[in-house]
Amino acid sequence: MPAVGRGFIERLEPPDFDNSHWTESVPLRNSKIAIVSTAAVSNRGDRPFSWLARDYRVIGKNDRDLVMTHVAVEYDRTAWQQDLNTIIPLDRLIEMEKDKEIGSVADNHYTFMGAADPRDMEKSALEVSKKMKMEAVDTVFLVPV
């Protein structure tokens, strides 16, 4: 954590989550992987995320025409302007699937607004879980912005 901003982050009260859950991993070569991002990215034309959004958007494996409606402006946005994979590495996972490093890439991936309290996202996260189960996802790769 860089020094500047540390004070603010340290003052935030982290949510008290049950951290006893543990799911044994499927071997990577057989694992279907979905990305969950908190970058508040969505397909062009989707409803923008509100400032403390608790909901989510779905991004297809081949969707690349995306826009960002994250409430925060203090982090770098020039990296994703250059390359979507800097924040949502779909092309990299597809390459790893072709190279048989991973089993497969899910057809659907999910984005949230990272600014909201994760406890308030639980309902949405359970909905996403149902969708991922329908698609037989094994592993979730969580990527912030």
Next chain:
Amino acid sequence: MCGLAQIFESQGFSTVLVGFVKEHMEIIKPPRALWLNFPMGRPMGKPNDPEFQKKVIRVAFELLQKSPGPVLEDFPEIIPVKEGRMSYALPVDLVYKVNQLGDIDKLTDEVNKELSNLMPDYLKAIDINGRTTVGASEMKISDFVPYISEFAKGNKPKSPRKGLPAIPLLKLVVEDLNAVYTETRIYRDKIDNFEILGKWFWEETNAGKLLLAIEAVSLESDDQVLRQIASMSLLTPRFWSEGPLPGISGSGWT
């Protein structure tokens, strides 16, 4: 992010996350986590560098083979940042008062000329990249400056977008305008340096000056939402300089 990992793990998925805030990762203890000492906004590290990006993914995925958890490891490479900054931030003394703003119509004309001069390279950038991130506002680029300059004059124009009020739309237009400029400069000058791009946009362009004028007007506005988004640094990148503007609680957003 750490909390979401706990929820997904409880639902029978194995999870692995990458993250920037090690303090939170240590407290929340997600099942498998890789700490990145990178600037925020770059979780895969480097744009257009597939090998580096895959290295981050591979190191993260190696954690899936470890048991029992929670597992927290550091990515072995650091992407340095300037003076501990997570991204570009405005100089703390670059804050305008309304009585310092001058002629907004003249400034608006200058921004329009500046934008027109950028457009040929912006269009080439889209052609080369095959995409643009501009468009969250769903307004035409030619409508950006007229819309936001109304706020700089102390007015609150009606939102042209159904279902999205004027101030949330203002925020998206501000970000879209910023993105037109930075995407153009990245293409034109082959720059991947957010400090250079941020300094140029916010401190050297007329567009940056117009947005600082909106911030000044917003801070003195009777409109609570406008005042709040300006004071919380949701229009301008101030947060990581010295925290939010003086007298404002960064955690006070409701």
